[in-house]
Amino acid sequence: MLRLPAFSFHSPETVTEAARILAQDPGNTRVVAGGTDLWPNMKRRHQGAKTIVSLRSIPEMNGICVDDKGGVVIGATTTLDTIIRNETMQEKYPTLVKAITSISSPVLRNAGTIGGNLCLDTRCTYYNQNEEWRRSISYCMKAEGDVCWVAPSSPRCWAVSSGDSVPMLCALGAEISLHSADGERVLPLAELFNDDGMDYLSKRPDEILTRVRIPAPSGERTGYWKLRRRGSIDYGVLSVAAAAWCSGETTDRIELWLGSVGSTPVRCDASIDHLTGKPLTAETIAEAAAMARKGDGANPLGNTDFAPQWRGKMIEKYVEAVLREVAGLPVERLAPHHG
Amino acid sequence: MEQQDHSAMEHQQVFKKLSVNGEPHSVGFSVHHSLLEVLREQMQLTGTKHGCELGECGTCTVLIDGQPVLSCLELAVECEGREITTVEGMMIGNDLHPLQEAFADLGAAQCGYCTPGILMTAKALLEENPAPTRDEVVSALAGNLCRCTGYHKILEGIDWAAAKMRGDEDFRPPREAIYGDPLPGEEPSDA
Ligand SMILES: Cc1cc2nc3c(=O)[nH]c(=O)nc-3n(C[C@H](O)[C@H](O)[C@H](O)COP(=O)(O)OP(=O)(O)OC[C@H]3O[C@@H](n4cnc5c(N)ncnc54)[C@H](O)[C@@H]3O)c2cc1C
Ligand code: SF4
Ligand code: FES
Ligand code: FES
Numbered sequence: 001m002l003r004l005p006a007f008s009f010h011s012p013e014t015v016t017e018a019a020r021i022l023a024q025d026p027g028n029t030r031v032v033a034g035g036t037d038l039w040p041n042m043k044r045r046h047q048g049a050k051t052i053v054s055l056r057s058i059p060e061m062n063g064i065c066v067d068d069k070g071g072v073v074i075g076a077t078t079t080l081d082t083i084i085r086n087e088t089m090q091e092k093y094p095t096l097v098k099a100i101t102s103i104s105s106p107v108l109r110n111a112g113t114i115g116g117n118l119c120l121d122t123r124c125t126y127y128n129q130n131e132e133w134r135r136s137i138s139y140c141m142k143a144e145g146d147v148c149w150v151a152p153s154s155p156r157c158w159a160v161s162s163g164d165s166v167p168m169l170c171a172l173g174a175e176i177s178l179h180s181a182d183g184e185r186v187l188p189l190a191e192l193f194n195d196d197g198m199d200y201l202s203k204r205p206d207e208i209l210t211r212v213r214i215p216a217p218s219g220e221r222t223g224y225w226k227l228r229r230r231g232s233i234d235y236g237v238l239s240v241a242a243a244a245w246c247s248g249e250t251t252d253r254i255e256l257w258l259g260s261v262g263s264t265p266v267r268c269d270a271s272i273d274h275l276t277g278k279p280l281t282a283e284t285i286a287e288a289a290a291m292a293r294k295g296d297g298a299n300p301l302g303n304t305d306f307a308p309q310w311r312g313k314m315i316e317k318y319v320e321a322v323l324r325e326v327a328g329l330p331v332e333r334l335a336p337h338h339g
Numbered sequence: 340m341e342q343q344d345h346s347a348m349e350h351q352q353v354f355k356k357l358s359v360n361g362e363p364h365s366v367g368f369s370v371h372h373s374l375l376e377v378l379r380e381q382m383q384l385t386g387t388k389h390g391c392e393l394g395e396c397g398t399c400t401v402l403i404d405g406q407p408v409l410s411c412l413e414l415a416v417e418c419e420g421r422e423i424t425t426v427e428g429m430m431i432g433n434d435l436h437p438l439q440e441a442f443a444d445l446g447a448a449q450c451g452y453c454t455p456g457i458l459m460t461a462k463a464l465l466e467e468n469p470a471p472t473r474d475e476v477v478s479a480l481a482g483n484l485c486r487c488t489g490y491h492k493i494l495e496g497i498d499w500a501a502a503k504m505r506g507d508e509d510f511r512p513p514r515e516a517i518y519g520d521p522l523p524g525e526e527p528s529d530a
Contacts, residue, residue, distance in 0.1 A: 002392040006348040009370035009416060039412045040393040056417060105482025107400055107407045232481035233395060
């Protein structure tokens, strides 16, 4: 049996109490929600904790409600399955629901939460392995070792940001609330992430993500595609999320985000600049897609499934397909099916 | 956070009442033990299998309050006050559950290792949706791997069990799917 290491366990009933426990020894304490990321990582011994604080018994962190501006607030421990089945979510953010449906598998989505998805550990072929496997290569920089096996001369870790709700939530302009014993702060979701495979979250270890707020829909057209080997269970090797606000033919505003291509979600700045103020035509879209492939941060390396060169090419193909879908143009590629 | 070895750490023990297959059980275990470990090792309910133990295969699926959940990624300590159903609790009195019957009749279990998890997932599906389409069955089972059957027999087994549970007596599984004896009321085939 692959067993968890021993820890002491707390199951507080309020955020205040959870924050108080966390503040006692933040370096050796971890919070858990669904456990679908943390438990496998602890079983393989690349993450550890002396103390575990479960967030599941905190009613104020669970649930979906509409705010006074017509946006939606989702408690961080709301399960992915609850979000997918929620009628308000289906009606207001159908493409986000599609993105969340592409996460893991139905049985994992019954436990996995939205907060856990946003705080997901970064991933790498040399890291997401059991202890014996990693010992045989003398570990790597992200846990216990010194070298990055993906880029041995690199001073940093390139593990991949893989949370599949992230690109779409960033495109929609979501905000998150972080709660600690010192109080609460609200920040744009995009600011939660650092471009560093080891120090991938800007939140402090003593901060708890309590909720996600998505602004009210305002006429955006959206698209999301995810690339992976199988239609279920596998993590993505690329996800593309787009939201466009158009008046007539003109694109007033557009957001285009990539996931699983770097240590942080990547905003395609050049493509966005190129499309803003222009119509979404086959030509402008093809140009924007070529820019996305060359964009900063979109740098597939040899640390996920599939060859990096091919994943690089697929950025262009998938961005083009998603933007064509958003523009209502015929999509020439076969859309991925997620079971 | 650096990975630390806490193997020397004292185990925090708890004594909890778990409700499994409709019966209350008082069980003592360590707080870091998964529901899978407690079911198999403390309660001797070994019907629930352990495969990857990392959430990737689905064989450890049990129902918690009617919902399929991976017992390898669930702490037993968090299951107090919730109704746990395992494959041992599937029979209805002395009769096999229609899913179990259909799986046996159609050879939907080969090595059988994935079977408990698939039965639990299928049970939850049919309780929510008595007449699922083939696509709905495939989607519901998308977290349960089978290395033997190629899935067809499993899908046919679920279709047939669903029909039996709906009382649809006209439903017949494809002739080539039938394993062993002919179905009640059917002519034996010459083949
Ligand atoms: C086989 C398998 C396949 C998977 N495939 C995918 C996939 O395709 N796409 C994908 O995106 N994910 C995938 N996942 C990961 C996971 O199921 C989801 O990302 C899920 O949403 C994680 O949520 P959780 O509640 O289970 O996280 P947990 O494991 O509970 O937590 C994950 C991390 O976030 C921290 N955390 C959790 N909640 C909070 C909070 N409220 N505040 C602060 N920190 C917090 C934890 O300390 C931990 O470090 C997969 C997992 C498995 C096992
Ligand atoms: S990118 Fe390098 S340092 Fe980071 S996990 Fe992979 S091998 Fe380790
Ligand atoms: S043993 Fe739980 S999913 Fe494989
Ligand atoms: S019958 Fe062998 S794994 Fe499914």
